[in-house]
Structures are given as C-alpha cells and as structure tokens.
Amino acid sequence: MSTHLADTVAVITGGGSGIGRATAHALAARGARIVVTDIDLQRAETVAGELGDQAVAAAADVTDIADLEQVRDLALARFGHIDVVMNNVGVLAVGTVEDIPLEAWQRVIDLNLLSVVRSNLVFLPTLLEQGSGHIVNTASTAGLLPYGFDRLPYTATKHALVGLSESLALYLRPRGIRVSCLCPAGVATNISEQITFYGEPTTPIGPKLPIVAAEEVGESVAEAIGTDRFLILTAPEVIDELRERAADLDGYLARIAADYQK
Ligand SMILES: NC(=O)c1ccc[n+]([C@@H]2O[C@H](COP(=O)([O-])OP(=O)(O)OC[C@H]3O[C@@H](n4cnc5c(N)ncnc54)[C@H](O)[C@@H]3O)[C@@H](O)[C@H]2O)c1
Numbered sequence: 001m002s003t004h005l006a007d008t009v010a011v012i013t014g015g016g017s018g019i020g021r022a023t024a025h026a027l028a029a030r031g032a033r034i035v036v037t038d039i040d041l042q043r044a045e046t047v048a049g050e051l052g053d054q055a056v057a058a059a060a061d062v063t064d065i066a067d068l069e070q071v072r073d074l075a076l077a078r079f080g081h082i083d084v085v086m087n088n089v090g091v092l093a094v095g096t097v098e099d100i101p102l103e104a105w106q107r108v109i110d111l112n113l114l115s116v117v118r119s120n121l122v123f124l125p126t127l128l129e130q131g132s133g134h135i136v137n138t139a140s141t142a143g144l145l146p147y148g149f150d151r152l153p154y155t156a157t158k159h160a161l162v163g164l165s166e167s168l169a170l171y172l173r174p175r176g177i178r179v180s181c182l183c184p185a186g187v188a189t190n191i192s193e194q195i196t197f198y199g200e201p202t203t204p205i206g207p208k209l210p211i212v213a214a215e216e217v218g219e220s221v222a223e224a225i226g227t228d229r230f231l232i233l234t235a236p237e238v239i240d241e242l243r244e245r246a247a248d249l250d251g252y253l254a255r256i257a258a259d260y261q262k
Pocket residue numbers: 013014015016017018019020037038039040043060061062063088089090091111138139140141183184185186187188189190191192193194
C-alpha cells in the first residue's frame with residue numbers, strides 16, 4: 001500500500017476508545033475513511049462524530065461473526081471497498097494461575113484470539129479479491145516477552161496473535177496484502193475497564209517499560225501502514241530485551257525473576 005491513505009477505507013474494532021480511537025484519528029488525518037466499530041455503540045458514534053463525514057459508526061461485538069459480517073457489508077455499501085482491517089480488541093483476566101477459572105480462559109481466548117480468526121474469515125475474502133489491503137493485529141509486548149505471571153490468558157493469547165500475524169504475513173505478502181502486528185508496552189487508555197480480577201491482588205513481574213499516550217501509538221500505526229512495516233513497538237527498549245532473551249532464554253528468565261525479588 002502506498003504511503004498515501006487518501007483513498008483507503010479502514011475498519012477498526014474496539015475503535016471507540018484508547019488505541020483504536022487514536023488510530024482512527026491518525027488514519028483519518030491522512031485522508032482515510034473509517035468504519036469505527038465497538039461493542040459500545042455510543043463510544044463508536046462519539047469517535048465517528050469527531051471525524052465527521054469521512055467516518056461511520058457501527059456496534060460490533062468481536063465474539064459475534066454476524067456482527068463482523070454486518071460491518072463488512074456496511075463498509076462496502078458506504079465506501080465501496082475495505083483496505084485496512086485493524087483487529088484491536090483485547091481483554092485481561094488477572095489473578096494467580098490457580099485462581100483464574102477455565103471460563104475466564106475461554107473468554108479471553110474468544111475475545112483476544114478467536115476474534116481475529118473471525119475477522120480473517122469475514123474480511124480476508126474481500127481483500128484477496130482486491131489483491132490489496134493491510135491487516136493490523138493489536139497484540140502486546142506481552143506477546144513478545146515473558147510478562148506478569150498473574151495474567152497468563154492475556155500473555156498466551158497475545159503470543160498466539162504474534163505467531164498468527166507472522167505466518168499470515170508470509171501467506172498474504174505474495175497476494176498483495178500486508179500485515180502489521182502492534183505490540184505496545186504501556187499505553188494510557190481505558191484498558192483497566194477490560195480487566196476481570198480473580199483471587200487476591202498480586203504484583204506482576206516483567207520488563208519495566210515506559211507508558212506512552214494513545215495518540216503516539218495511533219501515529220505509529222498509520223506510519224507502519226504507510227511504510228509496510230510489520231512490527232510496531234511503542235518502547236524501543238523491547239528490541240534489547242528480545243536480543244537478550246534470544247541469546248540466552250534461561251539467563252533472561254533468571255534475570256527478570258531476580259529483578260523482581262529485590
Ligand atoms: N493500554 C495498554 O497499555 C495496552 C498495552 C498493550 C496492548 N494493548 C492492547 O490494545 C488493544 C486496545 O486496548 P486499549 O488499551 O485501547 O483499551 P480501551 O479499553 O481504551 O479500548 C478498548 C475498546 O474495546 C471495546 N471492546 C471491549 N470488548 C469488545 C468486544 N467484545 N467487541 C468489540 N469491542 C469491544 C471497548 O468498549 C473499548 O472501547 C487491546 O487489544 C489491548 O490488549 C493495550
């Protein structure tokens with residue numbers, strides 16, 4: 001895809017808040033038209049209202065494939081094509097391993113991972129037919145590095161999303177479709193609303209990384225789409241962590257654990 005987004009149409013899930021909202025703004029500022037979707041219609045409508053005529057809002061729960069099909073049909077009817085699909089919804093179940101029930105695992109897998117499977121089933125045929133497009137999957141630094149042991153379903157699904165995105169990129173590249181994987185560290189958003197707690201509070205462990213504004217992340221996503229970049233980070237320190245981890249995983253785990261026992 002060219003660096004110009006003027007004629008593109010982007011569908012964003014979880015677009016009513018935080019990173020999704022910021023990306024909607026960043027893409028719209030470059031001329032894209034946006035289908036802002038969220039389980040919370042009011043939030044989606046507010047963001048679409050901020051963007052004006054070049055945006056439309058839709059209620060869509062990413063656990064419901066019929067909702068995503070309606071979004072696809074709305075986007076095609078309103079704008080004629082779909083170029084960018086950003087799969088952005090993610091939730092957390094937080095607690096010690098023994099306290100997080102199977103049902104919580106199933107919910108997080110459904111929302112964080114199967115939502116992307118559904119999206120691919122719904123949107124990919126349209127992109128493949130066009131022979132162009134860009135998929136952005138919002139994973140996390142938690143999908144690249146050992147992360148807090150108190151949020152294993154999140155960590156597991158975000159790692160799965162990184163793996164899914166890498167292999168999907170290989171399949172789609174010769175077909176004219178690019179994939180980016182957004183792996184933010186801390187971002188100031190409403191994410192705390194998406195956390196369900198189990199058992200006694202715990203102190204997570206993992207690399208200490210900076211927290212950035214959602215607007216900065218939206219700009220990075222827009223730039224990565226324009227330049228066909230796969231990995232989108234918000235904390236460059238992650239590269240050093242990845243190098244250290246790759247060179248000696250046992251040593252890395254021991255170092256992280258020791259840091260947090262001080
Ligand atoms: N904020 C961070 O520090 C951070 C760090 C790494 C990764 N992420 C990831 O970024 C993504 C976006 O999170 P955010 O921080 O912008 O959070 P946010 O809470 O600000 O926004 C998430 C939006 O998703 C919507 N949503 C929740 N369940 C939904 C569903 N079933 N269907 C459709 N929409 C739904 C919410 O209504 C909300 O508007 C998530 O995948 C999250 O895991 C966030």
